[in-house]
Amino acid sequence: MDLRELLVNNLNLILDPTAINMKPSQFIAEYGGNLSKIGLVVKPPSGRVFYDSSTAPKDPVHGNFLNEFIKISSDIFDVYAVVNTLLDNYMAEDPKYSSVKSGGQISATHICPSEMTVNYLAKILEEVAQYPVKGVILAGNTFTNRNYCFCDNCKAEFSQIAGIPASFDFNRIQADRDLQSKWLMWRADKLSSMITTLVERLRKVNEKLEVYSEIYLEPAVNYTENLELEYGQNVESISRATKIVFNIHPWTPILPEVNTTEYNRLTSSISKSESFKHRDVKPALLYWNITGEDELNIIKSIADKISAEEIYTYNCYLSGYNQLRELHLGR
Ligand SMILES: [Zn+2]
Numbered sequence: 261m262d263l264r265e266l267l268v269n270n271l272n273l274i275l276d277p278t279a280i281n282m283k284p285s286q287f288i289a290e291y292g293g294n295l296s297k298i299g300l301v302v303k304p305p306s307g308r309v310f311y312d313s314s315t316a317p318k319d320p321v322h323g324n325f326l327n328e329f330i331k332i333s334s335d336i337f338d339v340y341a342v343v344n345t346l347l348d349n350y351m352a353e354d355p356k357y358s359s360v361k362s363g364g365q366i367s368a369t370h371i372c373p374s375e376m377t378v379n380y381l382a383k384i385l386e387e388v389a390q391y392p393v394k395g396v397i398l399a400g401n402t403f404t405n406r407n408y409c410f411c412d413n414c415k416a417e418f419s420q421i422a423g424i425p426a427s428f429d430f431n432r433i434q435a436d437r438d439l440q441s442k443w444l445m446w447r448a449d450k451l452s453s454m455i456t457t458l459v460e461r462l463r464k465v466n467e468k469l470e471v472y473s474e475i476y477l478e479p480a481v482n483y484t485e486n487l488e489l490e491y492g493q494n495v496e497s498i499s500r501a502t503k504i505v506f507n508i509h510p511w512t513p514i515l516p517e518v519n520t521t522e523y524n525r526l527t528s529s530i531s532k533s534e535s536f537k538h539r540d541v542k543p544a545l546l547y548w549n550i551t552g553e554d555e556l557n558i559i560k561s562i563a564d565k566i567s568a569e570e571i572y573t574y575n576c577y578l579s580g581y582n583q584l585r586e587l588h589l590g591r
Contacts, residue, residue, distance in 0.1 A: 261550050263575055267294035269556060272572045274299035274342055274546070277310055277322040279576045284329035288336070297338040299397055299572055302326050302388055305369070305580060307350030311391070315383040317350055330391055338394035340470070345381050345454070346370050347400030359404065360411040362430035369587060372409045373454040382461040389462050395470030396462060397505060401455060402476060402491040403447065404587050406430065418446055448488050452497040459501050471502040472544065476510050479522065480589050483529035499535040504543040505572060506530060508562065511588045513548065515558040523562075530566045542569040548577050
C-alpha cells in the first residue's frame with residue numbers, strides 16, 4: 261500500500277533499509293513531515309546489523325544506516341530500534357549457538373536462547389542503547405515451532421530437571437502429560453528470562469528506554485491457545501518485562517472479515533488475556549504488509565476492539581518470508 265497513505269492513517273512504519281532504495285536523507289526529506297515515530301530495523305533476520313558494531317557483523321551495504329539516519333532524525337521524530345533476537349541466520353551457522361530440531365537437525369535460521377546467546381544479544385543491545393533512540397522493539401523472540409530446541413545444552417539442562425536420560429526427543433515429551441507440562445514451562449521460562457535479562461542490560465545503559473516484545477498471534481496455533489506449545493511465548497510473563505506488540509497473523513497473512521467467528525476468536529484472545537484484562541496496559545499491533553484499503557480497515561477495527569495503543573507495519577514482508585513461514589507452520 262502507498263506509504264504516505266499509511267502514515268496519514270496514523271500507522272507507524274517499521275523501516276527495513278534493504279526494502280527501500282533510498283538513502284536516509286532522501287527518505288526523511290520525502291516522509292519526515294508525516295512521521296512522529298518510526299521503527300528502524302537495526303538487526304535484521306540475517307544477523308548482519310545496520311550500525312557500527314564491535315559485536316555483530318555489519319551488513320555490507322547498509323552497515324551505516326542507523327548512524328546516518330539518526331543524525332538527521334533525532335530532533336524531528338522518535339526512533340525505535342528493531343532488534344531480532346533468536347531469528348539470526350548468521351549466528352545460526354555457528355553450532356555453538358544454533359537451535360536444533362527434535363531428532364538432531366540444525367536450524368539455519370534460529371539460535372537457542374542459551375546463556376551465551378543472551379550475552380551476545382545483550383552486548384548488541386548495549387551498543388544500540390548508546391544511540392539517541394526512544395526505545396527498542398525485540399522481534400523474533402520465539403522458538404521456530406514445537407520441535408525446538410533440542411540442542412545438547414537444552415537436553416542436558418532439562419534432563420537434570422526432569423530426571424530423564426539426556427537422549428530424549430519431542431516424541432518422548434509428548435507421550436507423557438506431566439513431562440510435557442514441565443517441558444513447556446521450562447522452555448517458556450527460558451524465553452521470558454532471556455527477555456528480562458536483555459531489558460535489565462538495556463536499562464543499565466539508558467533507564468528511560470521503552471522496550472517492546474513482539475508476540476505472534478497466529479491462527480494456525482489458535483492464537484494464544486497453543487502459543488506456548490508452539491513458539492514458547494508466555495504472554496503473562498513477557499508482559500511483566502516489556503510492552504507487547506502483537507504480530508497479527510504473521511504466518512497466515514489473510515485477515516478475517518470484521519465480526520466473523522475467526523475475527524472474534526482473534527480479538528477475544530487478546531481481550532481475555534489476563535495481562536490486558538485488569539491492567540491499564542495497552543498492547544500495540546503489527547501487521548507485516550497491508551495490501552489495500554480492506555486490510556487497513558480490518559486492522560484498524562481490530563485495534564479499536566482491543567484498545568490497542570498503536571499499529572505498526574513493515575509495508576512489506578521479511579526477506580526469506582516464505583521459508584520462515586513454512587518453518588513456523590511446520591510440525
Ligand atoms: Zn537449545
